Each structure stands twice: as structure tokens, then as C-alpha cells.
Amino acid sequence: MKSVKRPVAILGAGPVGLAAAAHLAERGEPFVLLEAGESIAANIQSWKHVRMFSPWEYNVDKAAQALLEKHGWAAPPPEALPTGGELVDNYLRPLADLPQIKPYLHLNSKVIAVGRKGLDKMKTAGRDHLPFVIQYEQNGKRVKLEARAVIDATGTWNRPNPVGSGGVWGDGEAEANSQIVYGIPDVLGEQKSRYAGKRVLVVGSGHSAINTLLDLAKLQQEAPETTIFWAIRKQAVSQTYGGGEADALPARGALGLRLRSLVESGHMQVFAPFYIEKIDSVEGRLRVIGMLQEEEAMIGPVDQIIANTGSRPDMNMLREVRADFDPALECVPALAELIDPNIHSCGTVRPHGEAELRQPEKDLYIVGSKSYGRAPTFLLATGYEQVRSVVSALVGDWEAARKVELQLPETGVCSVGGGSGAAGQAAACCGPAGSEKDAQLVAAQVTDTGCCQSSLPQMVHFDQPTRSESSDCSPSSQSSSDGCYQSAQPEHTDCCASERADSREQDSREQDSRGRAACC
Template structure:
């Protein structure tokens, strides 16, 4: 080993660039059975996986790219979830927390993203059996099998995984006997362009287009106050933005709201309303309908964005609606909530089976395809459905749904429970998958929302 590298346990630390200590042949031999399970992503589903592993007496290591717990959720901490605490707390995590005197929130109350982190994920991450094994500011940039490329088959199932991680500007190589990818999709938003391609004209407007759910009434108020704001998208993230802009307009009447959706009928966005089992989700639809009927927002349906042009300091958006070309001029700010897509770039050396259209786990595609289903109802599924061609590698949480929009945290909790049972040899528990999710009251086949809607305000991978 060169002088610029050091070895500690199952990891090799490169302290200088160009040293070459990240090479697989430099890794010390390690017994697979003693290796931990690697978890990618420190959100609700990632920490649920950690809780289940701890409950089974299994070692783990968790990598979170942000500098704190659930870095993605921090970006929408002001948004209130439409699922109550009842559906937001993993059962294994709850048991561990209660042993340490944790006070459970009222299960019927609806937390904000910030409250989810403060009252649940922060305490969970600080537990003595979990905290020492969590790495923050740790971005996984590659996963492979030790000593083999993706092409080689013979013997790969017996080899450990190798994870290349950039942590605090140092490249670290970890070994693991299994990998659970719960990295989510929030950090990989879809472009506003209807073709799904990042164009130069859209990228050039990065200072005037946001793909998050801005805090319109709080820290981002000045950015949108009195401006002409275009909202793109028909999912819950877009709805939250529209309703916050309505409140801002009541305070600052010169604020102007324009909304473009790909759906042909705005009524399709309203959802279950009074029939929704999740009251807050239904309430969003009711409030949105009132907003549209009042004429406070100008709506363009069947609108497919083709390009953006900046003229002086304002934006002109050109789109196609049916057979017509429409130009929307004088826009100051754009809020684009057209969903997200999974980042598969760091998994190029892992054998994966993903649906070519949705980019979801292959076995889930037909169950969650928004071209067919009008809501997120999906039959209970676990390790068997999530099993990848790469032995002991799993994609879970919102990332397992790919570009499909209607993932709930409770689904992810059941996914990792089943997977951990399988990894620890409890196949009976792995195969017995049970999950109760609330219905929207309007689930059907044939009245599908457009691809690219977004439900990130109700979930997180």
C-alpha cells in the first residue's frame, strides 16, 4: 500500500489524489459474512432499512450525500404531508425508539417535512446502535463486484460489493455483502421540456427556474412576490406551489399565476377530493378546484413545452396545445414540478432489471404505470418483486418506482422489511408481505394521469 493510503477495517482511504489506492487489487481480503449491508440514502426508507437490520442483529453502513439526515426532505421542510404519522413511521424503527424513551407523535396528525425529520428521523439517527454506522457528506459514485466488471458472470455472487464513496473530499472504498439503494429520485428532477430532454435554453435559465417546492410564503417570498409566475406540472408538488402562490397573491395582488399541464382536462388533477381516505390529499384537490373556478390562476391544458426564450429579464414559453402553437410571454419565474427520475449513473457496473419506460424496478412497472392506473394503488410487494439480476442488490423506496409518481413511505417500509428478512435467512417472513394503504376513492384503469406528475410532498425515498 502506498504512503498516501490507509486501511481501516473494510475500507481503504485515499488521502491524496492520484494515489491509486482505490484500485480493487489493493483491497485487503475480507470474509463476506463479516461484511455489513450497505445502505445508500439517509431518508425515511434508508433509515427504516437500518432499523430492520439492527433488529435482526445485522451490521450495516449507511451513506447520506447531504451533511445531515434526510437532506432531500430539508428542501421541502415547509410542506405538510397528506399522510398522517400513522403511515410515516416504520414499525421496527418505532420499537427501537421506544426502548430509548421516544415519545410517539399523535398518529392522526399530519407532519410537515421538517417535523418528520425533527420528531422522527433525527431521534432515530441518533440511536447508539445506528449513529456510529452513518456517514454524512458521503456520496456513492460507483458500485461494483470486487475484481469483476459487469460483463463477467462466473463466481460473481460469492464476491463482495465494492462501493466508491466521496466523503469530505476523500475517496473511500467500502466492501459490503449486500446493497440496498434507497437514494430516491428527488435530486434528479425531470426537465420542463415535454420531450424529457435537458435543452440549452432551459439550462440557461437556471436562476429563474426551480424544480423544488419553494417556500413561497417564507424564505422565498421575495423571489415570487409581485411576479408573473409559471407553474408546470399536475402533481401534488405543483398543487402545493399553486395554493401557496394564491395566498401570496391575496397579500400582494400584483402577483400573477399561470399554470400549464399536459392533461386535457384540469378536473383530472382534482383527485379523490371528499372521497379520498387521506383527508389532506383530498383537501388539496378541493382547494385547487376553487382556485381554478375563481379565475385566480390562468390555466393552459394539453400544453407541451417546446422551448424557453429569454427576452430582457423575462421568459417567453412556447408550447404545443393540440394543433396550436401557443406563446406565454412576460414570465418572471418558473416553478417546474414535472416529477423526478432515478439516477442510475453510479450503478453502471451492477446488473439491474429496470423497465425501459418508467425506469422502475421491472416487476413493478405494470402495477404502477401512470398510463394505465389513475392512482398509486399497488398490490403488496417485497423481496421477490424487488430482486435484481445482481444477487443481494436491491433498489427500494421512491427510486423503485422510477418515474411513476405515487409512492408512499409505508410502501418503502414494507419493502425493506421483506428484504432484510431475506438477507438474514428468514424466508417465511420475506414472502409474507402485508401492506395497508389508504385508497383515493377514484382508482380505476383507463383514466390515467400524464406521465411526469409528482407526489414528492407525500413521500420520500
């Protein structure tokens, strides 16, 4: 009797999950794509009104584009900046409707657990040769699926961070949930009535918060009684403005200048640094209590709170597989030092692929924004390169898996040290970008502040990225986290790559005492 090849299970039908499906379809590999929402890219639908920083050039996966063009699809102008809704309508939905993908897409399918068939995570013998079992709920029923590999692209959007300081819910925060929105509400559109003429507190200091504040300021022009409060944990509000006119990113610089003008003209009240401890409800309004410059203070009363405080990954579904996460960022461990905002604020992250994303559990990969854990500034193009490399490895094309190459825009703004106050603030040290397109490319990956590098896009080729400055690949030079790599120069190759690939192809990886791959 002919055996049936088990599919690769892709969890999440957002941009990166759909890109993984496109690469698998291109390779002729069976797959199943599970999406918890009622439609593809359900998370993006919640911010469909928001215009993205990255142009179409960086938002379309190459394998997906090739499939679409075979069916007559015309790519949008590469330099245009889409909204979230345009990304779905003009790219992701047509991709999901292709005959190579649609039959294998399952909506309303929320993954509950991932494990190995017949084994819990404690059992080692033979687990690499057993299929994964994915349990998911579909239309009220629990369904089981066996798969040969798992690509987790579920993202972090549905796990917002609380407004309470210390990363935990503030007292009364859960009880006030009906008056708190975690995300980017459409305050000028569908949700205008919720905020017009109300007293609104925005919590957070990233670009989501800035866009929310600017939209509220527009709403304030229509409804002057609208009152805006802004609470941030940064030591000074100036840390959120960026480089202004000296910024190599004109669009981003203009964003900061507009916000600064609004703050200085008294359109909003700013509380910095403010650490929220408690939310009280009094006669239908909220009083937000916390520490302001080491003294107890209160914001309010307010009618609504908008929380733009970031998000974190849901790891519960992976409790019965051997998955490894950085203890601070909850990201894939090998990415930690590349994206840790405590070390730097660079949006540009070195290209990486299967080797960095590999988990102790063979053929389990966490990709997309979830691979970044709690860290901000994820670029879709990075996720597309991740899944290209991962799929190449799953089909045995180790040369393609190891050759990680991606045209990444430089942010033009980086700071090192992540400190607060003047020492940690941005210094605008670049001249203006060469063109509007250059600015858009750079704006594709940005964080709050910092000093600048070149704002022009650079082609980066890495046979294997480095995590060690040493070019000595002897056992004594190995990193405890992911083995030893040579210096990340284009002409260098990874001296561990051949052994790593051979080990995976033979299903006989050695692991160190922490379960990570040892390759040298």
C-alpha cells in the same frame, strides 16, 4: 485468523434507508449507511414546509419505533399529519442519533459507483461470491468500501424531470436555470421575496403543483401584483380537480375545489394542454414557447418558473452491476404493472417484498421511491415493508421474507386505462368516508383522478403476490419477467417460493436469458 463479516451497505439515509438500518440493527447485522447530504434526510429538508398526506401511523417504521422506544422516545399522535420538517425533527433525527445507528452513519458521502470486486459486469464466473465494492466521495476524497449486500434507497428527488416536453430539456431551459426551481419552494416563507409581486409560471398537474398554486394564491393576497400562470399537459384542467364534494377524500376533494375556485375566478391563467419546447430570456424575463392545442403559443414574459414535473432515478452508480429496470417507468421490473399510470391511477399498490425487488445481481436491492422509478405516489409504509422483507432475506429468514403483510389504506379513487379526455377522467362514485381519520388514511396514497373503491383500510396478507392470474405453476405458465405465482388470495401460497428460497440460500440461482430468476 478470524475473518471479519462484511457489512450491508445502505445507500441513502432518508426514511427508508434509516428503516433498513433499524431492521439490520434489530437483527444484529453489521451495516454502513451512506448519505450524500450534510444531514440525514437531506432531500426532505428541501420540502420541510409541506404537510404530508399520510398520518404518523404510516410514517414510522415498526423496527425503528421499537429501537426508539427503548430510549424513551414517545410516538406522535398516529392520526396527525406531519410536515416534512416535523418528520425529520420528531422521528428521523432521533432515530439516526441512536447508538445502534449513529456510529455507522457517514454524511457527506456521495456514492459514485457500485461493482463487484475485481470484475466488471460482463464477467459471470464466481461473481455471486465476491463482495461488492462501493466507491463514494467524502469531503473531497474518494473512498472504497467492501460490502456483502447493497440496499439502494437513494430516491429520485435530486433528478427532476425537465419542463420540456418529450422528457428532454427544452431549448434554453438549462440557460434559464437560475430562474427555475425544480421542487416545492417555500413561497410563503423563506423564498417569499423571490415570488412576491412577480410573474410566476407553475408547470405540472400533480399534488405538488396544486399545493404550489394554492400557496401562490395566498401570496397573491399579500402582494396583489403577483401574477400566476399554470401550464399542464393534460387535455383539460378539470382532470386535476378530483371528485370535489363527491370525493370520498374530503381533504383531497377540498384541495381540488379550492383550486377550481381560483381558476374560475381568474386568479391564474391556465394553459392546457401546453407542451413546452423553448425558453427564451429577454431583458431578464422568460418567454416560454410551445404548442397549445396544436398551435404555437407563448406564455409570458415571466420572472420565475416552478417545475413540479416529477423525477426519475439516477442509475449511473449502478452501471457496473447487473441491475434491471422497466424500459418505460425505470422502476424495478416486477412493480411495473402495479404502478404504471398508463394503466391505472390507483395510489394503492399491492404489498410486495424481496421476491419482487430481487435483481439479476445477487444481494442488490433497489428500494423506496427509487424502486418506483418515474411513477408517482410512493408511500413510506410501502418502503418500510420492502426493507423488512429484504433484510429478512439477507439474514436467511426466508419465512419472514416471503410473508409480506401490510395494512394499506385504499385510495378510494382509481381509474383504469389512463386515457385522456372524458373517457380517462375521474368519476366520483363513492360515498363519504366514515370519518376524518378514514379520509386521512385514504389520502396517504392518492393520484389525480379516478373511480372509487372502499375508502376504509384493509389488512392485506400475501405469502407471495401475483403477477399472473393463472394458478397453474407449471413451467409453461411462467412469466418471462419474474416466474409464476398463484392467485393472490390470502389462503394461497406461492408454489415457487420454496424453490426460490432454496436457490438463493444455496447461492445457485438459475436465470433465464434476460437475467431474471427462474424458479419453477
